[in-house]
Amino acid sequence: MANTVSLVKTSYGAPMELADLQRRMADTYGERDQARGVPATVAWLTEELGELAQAVRKGSSEEQLHELGDVLAWLASLAEQLGLSLEDAVARYADGCPICHQSRCRC
Amino acid sequence: MANTVSLVKTSYGAPMELADLQRRMADTYGERDQARGVPATVAWLTEELGELAQAVRKGSSEEQLHELGDVLAWLASLAEQLGLSLEDAVARYADGCPICHQSRCRC
Numbered sequence: 001m002a003n004t005v006s007l008v009k010t011s012y013g014a015p016m017e018l019a020d021l022q023r024r025m026a027d028t029y030g031e032r033d034q035a036r037g038v039p040a041t042v043a044w045l046t047e048e049l050g051e052l053a054q055a056v057r058k059g060s061s062e063e064q065l066h067e068l069g070d071v072l073a074w075l076a077s078l079a080e081q082l083g084l085s086l087e088d089a090v091a092r093y094a095d096g097c098p099i100c101h102q103s104r105c106r107c
Numbered sequence: 108m109a110n111t112v113s114l115v116k117t118s119y120g121a122p123m124e125l126a127d128l129q130r131r132m133a134d135t136y137g138e139r140d141q142a143r144g145v146p147a148t149v150a151w152l153t154e155e156l157g158e159l160a161q162a163v164r165k166g167s168s169e170e171q172l173h174e175l176g177d178v179l180a181w182l183a184s185l186a187e188q189l190g191l192s193l194e195d196a197v198a199r200y201a202d203g204c205p206i207c208h209q210s211r212c213r214c
Binding site: 075084 | 122123124125126128131132134135136138139145146149152153156159160163164168171172173175176178179180182185186189190191192193194195196197198199200201203204209210211212
């Protein structure tokens with residue numbers, strides 16, 4: 001199992017569910033998301049992915065963690081605006097690879 | 108609250124935690140991820156974001172859901188390879204906007 005580094009103390013003890021994350025994003029940014037619209041949200045998500053790529057290439061672990069969070073937050077905003085659930089989106093990965101159906105992918 | 112459409116039946120009842128997702132990705136794709144390396148994983152993530160953008164522009168809700176899942180899965184793979192936790196990555200969003208600190212962003 002990969003060594004997991006926790007650089008940010010969670011502000012609460014409970015693990016975050018994908019549905020929780022999406023709900024929190026909707027509460028915090030829902031109005032702004034609706035006003036901005038889907039295409040602009042895709043543009044923002046793309047910008048954040050670029051920042052993540054840069055952090056991965058030449059940034060610190062702390063910067064990488066920050067950008068991972070931003071990308072995930074924007075992905076949740078986009079899902080919400082599309083009326084779709086991130087929880088459902090990953091359901092097909094629940095039992096191993098959705099293509100070869102192995103618990104360790106053999107594609 | 109946005110209308111959430113569930114197009115994919117979850118194969119189990121329990122909600123998925125971010126840490127669970129990351130662990131499942133590591134179990135399923137960890138060996139391939141390690142062999143591929145981080146830069147190639149960033150390239151894949153970028154490719155998937157492009158597919159998501161296309162699905163958002165001209166695809167069905169089902170296609171959008173599929174691509175949301177792929178982006179999230181690749182993001183989890185990347186986090187795992189970096190030795191970082193997606194759970195920690197979003198912790199700073201736990202209590203509203205991390206910049207203005209409002210439960211409804213006023214930035």
